[in-house]
Amino acid sequence: MNYTDTLGSSAQRAKRSLATADTQKKNKALELIAQAIDSRRAEILAANAKDIEAARANNMRASLVDRLMLNDARIDDIVKSIYELIKLEDPIGKIDSGTIRPNGLHITKVRVPIGVIAMIYEARPNVTPDAATLCLKTGNAVILKGGKEAYNSNKCISDIMRDAVKDIFDPDIIQFVDDTSRETTAALMKCRYVDVLIPRGGAGLIRAVVENATVPVIETGSGNCHIYIDSSADIDMAVDLTDNGKTQRPSVCNALETLLVHKDIAEAFLPRVKARLDEHNVEIRGDERTAQILGDCVVPVTDEDYATEFGDYIIAVKVVESLDEVIEHIAKYSTGHSECIVTNDLNNAARFRAEVDSACVYVNASTRFTDGGMFGFGAEIGISTQKLHARGPMGLYELTSNKYLIDGNGQIR
Amino acid sequence: MNYTDTLGSSAQRAKRSLATADTQKKNKALELIAQAIDSRRAEILAANAKDIEAARANNMRASLVDRLMLNDARIDDIVKSIYELIKLEDPIGKIDSGTIRPNGLHITKVRVPIGVIAMIYEARPNVTPDAATLCLKTGNAVILKGGKEAYNSNKCISDIMRDAVKDIFDPDIIQFVDDTSRETTAALMKCRYVDVLIPRGGAGLIRAVVENATVPVIETGSGNCHIYIDSSADIDMAVDLTDNGKTQRPSVCNALETLLVHKDIAEAFLPRVKARLDEHNVEIRGDERTAQILGDCVVPVTDEDYATEFGDYIIAVKVVESLDEVIEHIAKYSTGHSECIVTNDLNNAARFRAEVDSACVYVNASTRFTDGGMFGFGAEIGISTQKLHARGPMGLYELTSNKYLIDGNGQIR
Numbered sequence: 108m109n110y111t112d113t114l115g116s117s118a119q120r121a122k123r124s125l126a127t128a129d130t131q132k133k134n135k136a137l138e139l140i141a142q143a144i145d146s147r148r149a150e151i152l153a154a155n156a157k158d159i160e161a162a163r164a165n166n167m168r169a170s171l172v173d174r175l176m177l178n179d180a181r182i183d184d185i186v187k188s189i190y191e192l193i194k195l196e197d198p199i200g201k202i203d204s205g206t207i208r209p210n211g212l213h214i215t216k217v218r219v220p221i222g223v224i225a226m227i228y229e230a231r232p233n234v235t236p237d238a239a240t241l242c243l244k245t246g247n248a249v250i251l252k253g254g255k256e257a258y259n260s261n262k263c264i265s266d267i268m269r270d271a272v273k274d275i276f277d278p279d280i281i282q283f284v285d286d287t288s289r290e291t292t293a294a295l296m297k298c299r300y301v302d303v304l305i306p307r308g309g310a311g312l313i314r315a316v317v318e319n320a321t322v323p324v325i326e327t328g329s330g331n332c333h334i335y336i337d338s339s340a341d342i343d344m345a346v347d348l349t350d351n352g353k354t355q356r357p358s359v360c361n362a363l364e365t366l367l368v369h370k371d372i373a374e375a376f377l378p379r380v381k382a383r384l385d386e387h388n389v390e391i392r393g394d395e396r397t398a399q400i401l402g403d404c405v406v407p408v409t410d411e412d413y414a415t416e417f418g419d420y421i422i423a424v425k426v427v428e429s430l431d432e433v434i435e436h437i438a439k440y441s442t443g444h445s446e447c448i449v450t451n452d453l454n455n456a457a458r459f460r461a462e463v464d465s466a467c468v469y470v471n472a473s474t475r476f477t478d479g480g481m482f483g484f485g486a487e488i489g490i491s492t493q494k495l496h497a498r499g500p501m502g503l504y505e506l507t508s509n510k511y512l513i514d515g516n517g518q519i520r
Numbered sequence: 521m522n523y524t525d526t527l528g529s530s531a532q533r534a535k536r537s538l539a540t541a542d543t544q545k546k547n548k549a550l551e552l553i554a555q556a557i558d559s560r561r562a563e564i565l566a567a568n569a570k571d572i573e574a575a576r577a578n579n580m581r582a583s584l585v586d587r588l589m590l591n592d593a594r595i596d597d598i599v600k601s602i603y604e605l606i607k608l609e610d611p612i613g614k615i616d617s618g619t620i621r622p623n624g625l626h627i628t629k630v631r632v633p634i635g636v637i638a639m640i641y642e643a644r645p646n647v648t649p650d651a652a653t654l655c656l657k658t659g660n661a662v663i664l665k666g667g668k669e670a671y672n673s674n675k676c677i678s679d680i681m682r683d684a685v686k687d688i689f690d691p692d693i694i695q696f697v698d699d700t701s702r703e704t705t706a707a708l709m710k711c712r713y714v715d716v717l718i719p720r721g722g723a724g725l726i727r728a729v730v731e732n733a734t735v736p737v738i739e740t741g742s743g744n745c746h747i748y749i750d751s752s753a754d755i756d757m758a759v760d761l762t763d764n765g766k767t768q769r770p771s772v773c774n775a776l777e778t779l780l781v782h783k784d785i786a787e788a789f790l791p792r793v794k795a796r797l798d799e800h801n802v803e804i805r806g807d808e809r810t811a812q813i814l815g816d817c818v819v820p821v822t823d824e825d826y827a828t829e830f831g832d833y834i835i836a837v838k839v840v841e842s843l844d845e846v847i848e849h850i851a852k853y854s855t856g857h858s859e860c861i862v863t864n865d866l867n868n869a870a871r872f873r874a875e876v877d878s879a880c881v882y883v884n885a886s887t888r889f890t891d892g893g894m895f896g897f898g899a900e901i902g903i904s905t906q907k908l909h910a911r912g913p914m915g916l917y918e919l920t921s922n923k924y925l926i927d928g929n930g931q932i933r
Contacts, residue, residue, distance in 0.1 A: 119851075127874045206896060212885055214895060221907050222877065302907050317734050323908045324736070344930040351932035438532075460925050461540045464635065472625055472928025481933070482627060482924070483619060494634050494715050494921035495736045496909035508907035511895075512873050515885025517757040519764035520894070 115300025118223040121279035122248035126220045130197040136272045141189040143271035148182045154263035175230050185236050195485045198504045199246050213514040218507045220246030222302035227252045229308035232260035239281045245506040248280045255287035296320040327489035330360030330444035331416045332474045335433045337450035338371040345449040346380050351473045354387040358418045361477040365423040373426045389420045396426035413440045434462050443492050445474040466499040528713025531636040534692035535661035539633045543610040549685045554602035556684035561595045567676035598649050608898045611917045612659050626927040631920045633659035635715035640665045642721035645673035652694045658919040661693045668700035709733040740902035743773035743857035744829045745887045748846045750863035751784040758862040759793050764886045767800040771831045774890040778836040786839045802833045809839035826853045847875050856905050858887040879912040
């Protein structure tokens, strides 16, 4: 048996006691994890220091070193979020629906854990406790495969969590893939003991998983998000929403990448939004009409720009003839994450809602709200851009499956 | 652009008018399809005759020729099932949930079509109208890839359906893959214009799809189903349920394959069930204790037998020590489809329900009820044995996804 099969079969064994545990017992385990991370933070910070040192020795970019870094405040946040998770409702055992059939069969559809979830993620070490505790709350065994840059941090946190739960559960409900090779990652994507694989990271990771996995996958995250300023838009609101979507946190998946502006409002709106975006030195890549209005500062936009998730202070701009053109443009270039129309026209709002085929469709609000916390889910495992199982922000419910329970007294066909 | 990309992009274009169509319009198209299939049955029967002739020339087994064959009665059934589908509730547009957030954002989660669904299936030509009409009702464009044995029948039915809807919808909402080569099938599994792929067929097809697809897949069908006769079971009921599960239709996925019997009831039960199974000449492959009780008629069972979906008049039998052994055995060998306990013991029933990790878990009823029709769904696209999106029988609801609609008045983060 290879390494990932060993992990997988241990997880399958361990999941059983967890799947049938009641909420009190799972919450107790979460509390023990929170306490252990809190009280053993010196170990975590020491392990993290090694990762930071290696990152700096490898000349990692400062913004990435920052994502990798843990400190007392960040550990406080991790601990706090576990206590918040304890308070959330447990979806397991909830009855979705039920019926008594004409032949007397009682059929009940109940929420159950998925079973064994493998998470493959990149540099941020806080994903390790996040993913493990969300899976624990929903009765799932988890296999954690973090990025090699955060190896020491991830291993230390995983060990602490396993140690914390060991008196209540088989510690293999949380397992750490102690091997950052590509071969092991590839084997995990095909491991028959894994029920679902959730990759969290950049477009490259997601693509590798989609192309190679034989295990069912929930695709997360890549967001080429659009805002359309209709001719009836309130210009102040349009400026605020464009600015917020682009500049409040450009690196995240719900940030804006492309601005589409109706020709009848372009002359009034574009100079106003440019003035605001200039405060963050946003580069404007626009079509000819945009350049005609804004002048030489506009970099000529390419087809590739329209297809790109910049994740940076760059925005693609196009002046459009009609809502039809907007819907065509979004259908062609969007990754199906989040799109917004700014309008005061009821018909246009209705058409945009109905015809734009993305997970989250906004009328007059910032795409930055596509987030489990902002949606009121209390916790988030990622944002799905596929259409199966989960679409949009995923909370605890999305980490569950269903089972049909059928009770009879001898019914046959 | 290759052939499947051409089909896929046409489907993406065509899906738009369908996705936003109201139920009346979709039902009208279904009615036109039913009328066309009914009135043009001579063409369908002529096309089917060619397939049957070729099948016989290739010495196809009689049972498979029967699956391939259409006749007036079968066409009547197809037409009738379309009229029944018209009566079913349309899931599209239903609101799953909704909330007003503290900042005033209105968030609504609504059911929407998946988009473009590709179906890959084997010999039965009735899957062609079935899949197309279920997809139409749920607002999905469909790409149909049937088996080469049914090529003429499938093409004829597809052409008739496209022709029937052409005055209401873009006929590319229903497309037929007019090429039965393996290369084209492989290309369809990776086609970026396909939102979801649903294979319907034997274990070989399902495996090929799971291994090769980059498109999200709903795995259907393979069923290695178990029945466990607890020591407290009513013997008459246990005999009825075992017989019904094994012999009522052995070729289907919800038929029984393995019988597990508690040692304390084995001597009383096994001769009784053997007598009943003998009426259908069921071959018994049993362990040593089974042979001790039933004698020389028992073929020694192998590990491979326990892992096999016979789909035939063969049953694997094991005498077990305890419910623990049953749960272990099912965890090891089951495909997660349907399992049954026959018992009068409340605790054992509860443990079996909680600890058996299959889509459908029965207490005192035949596994043969795992079926969309029997569950009251009115229509069925297949039975899912995976845990994402859909698990168990899939009806119209399972052919939908969700979208979040977020309405604001300028909210930013």
